[in-house]
Amino acid sequence: MPLATVYSRAKLGVHAPLVTVEVHLSGGLPAFNIVGLPEASVRESRDRVRSALVNSRFEFPVSRITVNLAPADLPKEGGRFDLPIAIGILVASGQLPTAPLANCELIGELGLSGELRAVDAALPAAVQAGEAGHSLILPAANAGLASILDTSDIREAHSLLAVVAHLHGQQALPYASADESAELAEHYPDLSEVRGQVGAKRALEIAAAGGHSLLLSGPPGTGKTLLANRLPGILPPLNESERLEIATVQSVAGLPLRLNRPFRAPHHTASGVALVGGGSYPRPGEISLAHHGVLFLDELPEYPRKVLEVLREPIESGEVTISRATQQLTFPARFQLIAAMNPCPCGFDGDSGKDCRCTPDQIQRYRGKLSGPLLDRIDLRITVPRLPPGVLQEDGLAESSAIVRERVCAARDRQLQRSGNINAQLSAAQVRQFCALDTPSKQFMLKAEQKLGLSARAHHRLQKIARSIADLAGAEAISLAHLQEAMIYRGEL
CATH class of the missing domain: 3.40.50.300 (P-loop containing nucleotide triphosphate hydrolases)
Structure with missing residues (x-):
């Protein structure tokens, strides 16, 4: 069939919108055109895809090839569309069946030998492909997704040949693996x-x-x-x-x-x-x-x-x-x-x-x-x-x-149980509800406002700091001592 449709994912911030890769083979002088707002690296995929197909012992069709990346108003960047374009050409030229691609998405950059190279934003693509109910094939070089995701619908490949063998049903691709280095224990200075x-x-x-x-x-x-x-x-x-x-x-x-x-x-x-x-x-x-x-x-x-x-x-x-x-x-x-x-x-x-x-x-x-x-x-x-002299020489x-x-x-747990948020991120309404001051604390705050000219933002931040001090002490309410200590940390430079 001279028309093939393959699904992929673009990169748009921390999102990965769906891109439909349409490949059409028609008569006329041989040509290879990509439309759909591609930037330079996407346009250059024509040469990468041609060489990858030839070097993988596939037939590159001698016809007019048109590739449309839809939606047309979404900018496309990077080499992530190399693999879906190559698979689309194989399907359109009859070298690969269409059926396995109905619920499958592909991303990956191709080397001239047909090897697959890593691409950026593989994780958002995997997340959103899973939300759409699709499986995803990506380069094995994008390792580590199993460290953070359920990878039952994510498969990794080292080459174009491996992807074709999987789609032909000859040899299934392995599921995405975990990256052991991503799970290394935390080693911070003490x-x-x-x-x-x-x-x-x-x-x-x-x-x-x-x-x-x-x-x-x-x-x-x-x-x-x-x-x-x-x-x-x-x-x-x-x-x-x-x-x-x-x-x-x-x-x-x-x-x-x-x-x-x-x-x-x-x-x-x-x-x-x-x-x-x-x-x-x-x-x-x-x-x-x-x-x-x-x-x-x-x-x-x-x-x-x-x-x-x-x-x-x-x-x-x-x-x-x-x-x-x-x-x-x-x-x-x-x-x-x-x-x-x-x-x-x-x-x-x-x-x-x-x-x-x-x-x-x-x-x-x-x-x-x-x-x-x-x-x-x-x-x-x-x-x-x-430091005073001699402190650095002390034992212990x-x-x-x-x-x-x-x-x-322990303090964070108290905050999350109380308001569902940490103190620094409390809204103004939550400050009034969870950082209420008793009468002595209100009088102290009034004197501080008059003497220091505190802004409304500084007033709220002082209450949040006092709330954190109270949480460290395991106290249910903010006391005058907590507020006084908080005031120490709002000193002038």
Whole structure:
């Protein structure tokens, strides 16, 4: 039959819309045309498909070949349509039966020898193919889907020949396998290795318990980066939904599956596009790659101000929307922001051990790189001071990450049972319901508002922090002591 229909999946953000690949063979001068809004790499599949078919000992039809990728208004990118186009040509030329393709989808890039190569966004394609009740054939190089999905309808192939043998019923393809490296145990630096800094450790624990953002300020070498690197080790384990969302973003970005909490630490020379994502065909940025994990920004004032300002909306909404002339894509970005900075350009303003060389004007300009609205969105702000002499030489270890993690997990469980959400993500209505203050706490908050000029956002964030402190203490209600401790962590830089 000169017309064949094969199903595939496109890549559109974290989604994989269905694409119908129609192949028609007609008379006339030999030609090979692809229509349906293909970009350059899709148009180049003509040469890859021709060579793969010939080198796999199939007959390449000497006729006019027209390939339509529907829907026509959906941009198509990458080499993911090579395999369905090749199978469509074989069906249209009578070298392969049509019946096995009725409920089957295919994605994969072809090498000139007919081997199958990995493609991006295989996981969203597998999820949505399963939702549609279809089986999926993909390259064996896209390993690891069995680590996160039920792979009873997902098969993997190493070559075009293997796919054809499967569709002919000669040799069934194996089901998708698990990637053992994706399931490696978590190995995070331990909190017990950090000497001293009791106040900063307490702030880190509160941040972990409630999912709050945290800014560490202090002289060089006091342990700010050391503390930030240990935050993932005290966070609760991922649930199945979070693992799937993390794996989806990694798949879209073309990264290997790592089913632990992400820890992303971009350099301060990163651009705004590198942080939030973008490009002509938008890809996820660092904030999306840190979804359900930690985004650590070291030397915060060294980032360009316009780069930092792009974080303001995602911190609040937990997602980022990238708009282009022809499409608008939304990527998840529910990350926990941890930032570190020096108090001045030389780093020693307020340090007891070394004099600051900066003028007041230099200090003001340096701190002015951080806008008020951005700082207002950071829940906890704490100074990490220089350690007293001799602390590093003391014997013994402090609390381990495992002990702190138990308290954090217990506090998270209380939050989820109470409101179905962690404290940092409570809405205004939930703050009124679950973070209510008693009379002494209300009086204290009123004085703080009058003296510090707190915004409505800061008021709500203080209540959320106090709620996290109460949860760590196992208290049912917020007390004045909890609110007073929360106020300590909203200090000025």
